[in-house]
Amino acid sequence: MVKQDQQKAAALLGNTFVYKRPKHDDDEALSTAAENLRLQFNGNLFVAFLYVFLVVAGPLIVFIGFDINVLLLPIGLIFLSRIMMAFLTAQNALYSVLTHPLQMAMMIVVYIKAISAQLLTSGKHKSR
16 A cells, blocks of 8 residues: 555664553453454464464473473573563563563463454444
8 A cells, every 4th residue: 555655664673662542441451452463464363373382382291291400491491582582672672571470371361352342242242
C-alpha cells in the first residue's frame, strides 16, 4: 500500500518504543494479547502451538531427558539473547533475565486464551 501510493517508508530496528492505549483491566489486556498472538500467526493456532511448544517446552524436555551439561547451551542462548535485546532496547538486562520464566508462563496463558477465544467465538461476528 505504501509503494502503491509512492510514499516513503522506513524500516526501524526496534529501538524506538511503541505506545498503545492503556487497557482498563487485566481481562481486556489478556484478550488483546491473545488476539495479537492469533493475528501474528495468521489465525493458525496450530502453528502458534508449535512455536509455544518449541520455545517453552523445548528447554524443559532437554532438562528432563538429557545430561545437565547439555542444558547449558539453551540456558546460555536464552541468557545471552535476553541481555542483547535488553541493551538494544535500553532496558534493564538483569530484570529481563529474571522475568524470562514469568514471560514464558504468560505466553502459555495468552495462547490458551487465544485458543478459547477462537473456539468459543468461531461462529460469531462482531456487529459494527
